[in-house]
Amino acid sequence: MDxxxxxxxxxxxxxxxxxxxxxxRANGGLEAAAMLASLAxxxxxxAERTDLAAGTHERLIHTAHGPVAASIRLDPAxxxxxxxxxxxxxxxxxxxxxVWLDLDTGVAEVRSALVGDPVLAPLLEARPxxxxxxxxxxxxxxxxxxxxxxxxxxxxxxxxGRLVQAYGTSGPLGLMRFPGPAPLAGxxxxxxxxxxxxxxxxxxxxxxxxRAFADRTGxxxxxxxxxxxxxxxxxxxxGRWTADYLEVRTGHRDAFAPGxxxxxxxxxxxxxxxAAVRAEGWSPYRAYALVHLWTASAYL
Numbered sequence: 001m002d003x004x005x006x007x008x009x010x011x012x013x014x015x016x017x018x019x020x021x022x023x024x025r026a027n028g029g030l031e032a033a034a035m036l037a038s039l040a041x042x043x044x045x046x047a048e049r050t051d052l053a054a055g056t057h058e059r060l061i062h063t064a065h066g067p068v069a070a071s072i073r074l075d076p077a078x079x080x081x082x083x084x085x086x087x088x089x090x091x092x093x094x095x096x097x098x099v100w101l102d103l104d105t106g107v108a109e110v111r112s113a114l115v116g117d118p119v120l121a122p123l124l125e126a127r128p129x130x131x132x133x134x135x136x137x138x139x140x141x142x143x144x145x146x147x148x149x150x151x152x153x154x155x156x157x158x159x160x161g162r163l164v165q166a167y168g169t170s171g172p173l174g175l176m177r178f179p180g181p182a183p184l185a186g187x188x189x190x191x192x193x194x195x196x197x198x199x200x201x202x203x204x205x206x207x208x209x210x211r212a213f214a215d216r217t218g219x220x221x222x223x224x225x226x227x228x229x230x231x232x233x234x235x236x237x238x239g240r241w242t243a244d245y246l247e248v249r250t251g252h253r254d255a256f257a258p259g260x261x262x263x264x265x266x267x268x269x270x271x272x273x274x275a276a277v278r279a280e281g282w283s284p285y286r287a288y289a290l291v292h293l294w295t296a297s298a299y300l
Contacts, residue, residue: 019083019090024098028107029129032074035101037299038133041153044144045161046176047168060171060178061096061136062222063089069172070097076129078103084172096223099251102131110288117281119267123292130295132287135249138225139213140178145242145249146205147196153298159196163206166195180222181213205237225250248287256286266293 032055039057040050049058055075061068068085070093079101083093098104107129114120135141147163148156167184168176184192185207193203212235216226225246232243240259247255257263258276267275282289 019087021080021082022094024079024081024094024101024103026078026101026103026129026131027105029076030074030078030101030103031127031130032076034127034130034295034299035133036074038295041299042144043157044140044164044178045157046164047140047160047178048175058173058175059136060175061089061093062177063092063096065089065092067171067177068093069175071173072097072101074101096136099223100134100136102134105131105253107131110285113285114282114289114292117289120282120289120292123296127292127295130288130292132248132253132291134251135223137178137222138246138250139181139210139222141249142209142213142225142246143178143184143206145245146202146209146237147198149202149237149239149242159198162196166192181210185210185214201237205235208235208237248290253287254284256282256290260290260294262297263290263293266297 036050036052036055036057039048040052043050043057047060050056055073057072057074059070059072061070063086065086065088068083068089071082071084073080079097081094081097083090085093111124111128115124143163144156144160147159151159164176164178167179167187169179171177187207187210189200189203189207192198192206193200196203196206198206212227212231229243229247232238232246233240241257244255244257244259248257256276256279258279259272260275264270264272264275267278270278279286279289
């Protein structure tokens with residue numbers, strides 16, 4: 001863990017099963033309200049809790065020592081996290097939180113690269129420290145992305161909550177653990193379809209994703225996407241938008257989703273091909289441009 005990135009009392013905090021608050025500073029600040037709004041829109045019922053009024057979010061972090069529940073309060077300078085769980089998993093959890101919230105990116109450099117675009121300039125001025133929220137569980141993100149294909153965010157969250165209730169297990173703070181790849185890969189297709197309310201084809205896609213993750217060595221590293229883009233696209237029911245979105249959420253800062261409907265509407269109703277051309281000037285920070293457009297259009 002980079003001790004320059006956290007306050008000195010972190011070392012003390014990680015020695016307890018319920019830590020003192022750990023201060024996580026953001027390089028250049030953080031847009032707390034906007035990022036909380038995004039978290040609330042995507043929170044999986046049962047597995048995550050977001051309180052917009054309190055400015056807090058709770059979730060489980062998978063570590064080599066077991067699940068650590070993180071209670072996070074966002075503010076303009078970064079985040080304050082209280083960890084609950086095995087003390088030995090504290091370092092790993094702190095690292096995962098920093099990556100998830102994108103706290104180490106220098107947002108001033110991002111602004112400098114994008115501010116010349118007339119569409120992005122007012123968004124950058126309004127939310128100069130907006131960051132790309134990543135993932136603490138690539139498998140959960142992959143499955144919830146599949147569940148959210150061609151439905152509203154609310155419907156996708158409902159499906160994800162049902163999946164957690166049917167196949168998850170209990171964790172700290174009353175949060176449910178999202179099922180891992182191997183247990184879900186072994187689910188009966190019809191039982192999965194009925195429990196979550198999916199079509200037969202969507203259930204097949206969820207199982208295909210679970211099997212692909214389970215077959216990979218290192219799949220226990222829940223924060224890492226173990227499949228290449230081509231491997232994702234080879235799975236039944238996984239298309240370009242899903243692969244694009246997963247690249248954005250798993251740390252590819254130049255990833256982009258030209259076919260995204262919200263994005264295309266925010267750019268005046270252009271086609272996916274036109275959006276791809278429009279975004280060429282945003283490289284190597286196309287993911288940040290995308291998140292600014294999403295935030296302005298969908299979350300606030």
